[in-house]
Amino acid sequence: MFKKIKKMGIALSALVLFAVIGLTATDSYAFYKACWHGGHCRWHMGSCKNQNYSGTPWSCSDLLIAITNPTIDYILKKPNGQASIVLGNDVTPIASDKLENFCTEMDTKYPIGKREDKTVQQKIEAEFENFFKSDDGKLSDANLQKWSKETVLQILDKAPVTGTITITKPGKDATIDIDSKQPVTFAWKSTVKGPHTIKLFVVKEGQTPEDAMINNKPDYQKEGITNGSVDILPYYGIEKPGVKIYCVVSCGDVVGYTSILTTRSNIKRGK
Numbered sequence: 001m002f003k004k005i006k007k008m009g010i011a012l013s014a015l016v017l018f019a020v021i022g023l024t025a026t027d028s029y030a031f032y033k034a035c036w037h038g039g040h041c042r043w044h045m046g047s048c049k050n051q052n053y054s055g056t057p058w059s060c061s062d063l064l065i066a067i068t069n070p071t072i073d074y075i076l077k078k079p080n081g082q083a084s085i086v087l088g089n090d091v092t093p094i095a096s097d098k099l100e101n102f103c104t105e106m107d108t109k110y111p112i113g114k115r116e117d118k119t120v121q122q123k124i125e126a127e128f129e130n131f132f133k134s135d136d137g138k139l140s141d142a143n144l145q146k147w148s149k150e151t152v153l154q155i156l157d158k159a160p161v162t163g164t165i166t167i168t169k170p171g172k173d174a175t176i177d178i179d180s181k182q183p184v185t186f187a188w189k190s191t192v193k194g195p196h197t198i199k200l201f202v203v204k205e206g207q208t209p210e211d212a213m214i215n216n217k218p219d220y221q222k223e224g225i226t227n228g229s230v231d232i233l234p235y236y237g238i239e240k241p242g243v244k245i246y247c248v249v250s251c252g253d254v255v256g257y258t259s260i261l262t263t264r265s266n267i268k269r270g271k
Contacts, residue, residue, distance in 0.1 A: 031064070032044050032046060033063055033092060034051055034059065034061075036058055037057045041092050045100075045146075048061065073086065074154050075148055075151070075155045082138060093137060094144075096135055096136060097139055099131070161192055161253050163192035165190045165196070166190075167187070168189055170184065170186070172258050173259055176262060177262075183233050187229035188249050196250065197222070197224075199221045199248045199249075200218060201218055202219050202243060203243070203246055212246050
C-alpha cells in the first residue's frame with residue numbers, strides 16, 4: 001500500500017492543487033505534484049519535504065495516485081520520450097530525468113534554512129526560469145518502467161479508444177431464416193469514429209457466446225466498414241436449425257455484441 005503522507009507542501013501561487021485520494025499499489029511510495037507559476041506542473045517521486053521554496057512562484061503538494069478505471073487511467077508515452085500520467089480527464093507530465101536531477105541539485109545548493117533571503121529567492125526563481133526554457137521533458141526507459149511499477153499504471157503509446165457500440169439489427173436473439181436467400185442487414189450505432197469490423201461466430205454445442213468469440217475462428221468477417229451497417233447474404237453449411245450465431249462489431253478497443261438464432265440452416269465457413 002502507498003504510505004500515507006502528511007501534506008507538507010505550501011501553495012505559493014494562486015493555483016489550487018487537489019489531492020487524489022486512493023490506495024492501489026502493494027509497494028510503499030510517495031508522490032508529489034509541483035508547479036512553477038501555476039504551469040509546468042509535473043509528477044515527481046518522493047515528497048515535498050525539500051521542495052518548499054518560500055517567496056518564489058513554486059507550489060508543491062504531496063498526493064496519492066488513485067486508479068479508478070484502467071481504461072482511462074494510464075501512462076501515456078510519447079514518441080519524443082516524454083510521458084504523462086492520465087487520470088480520467090487530468091493529464092499531467094511526469095518530471096523528466098533532467099528536472100529530477102535539477103531539483104536534487106537545487107536542494108543541495110539552496111538547503112532549507114537558507115532560502116528565506118529575498119536575494120536567494122530571486123536567484124532560485126531565475127534558475128528555475130532558465131531551466132524550464134531548456135527542459136526536454138524526456139524520461140529514460142528505466143525510469144518510465146519504475147513509474148509504471150510504482151503506480152500500477154500500464155504504459156500506452158497512444159490514448160485508448162473509448163465509447164459504445166450498440167447493435168440495432170438484427171435484435172438480440174432474433175431469428176433469421178437463412179433459406180430465404182435475402183440479405184440480412186447488420187446495423188449498429190457507435191460513438192467511436194473510424195472503420196468498424198464485424199465478425200460472426202457459430203456457437204458450438206457446450207460453448208457460451210464468449211467461448212466462441214475467444215476460441216473459434218470467425219465464420220464471417222468484414223473490415224473497414226464506415227457506414228454503420230452491412231448486408232450479408234445468407235448461405236448454407238450447417239443443416240441443424242436453431243444454431244446460435246454470435247455477432248461482434250468492433251472499432252479499436254470498443255466492442256458491441258448480439259446473438260442470433262437461425263432457422264433451418266446456418267452460415268457457411270469461408271464466405
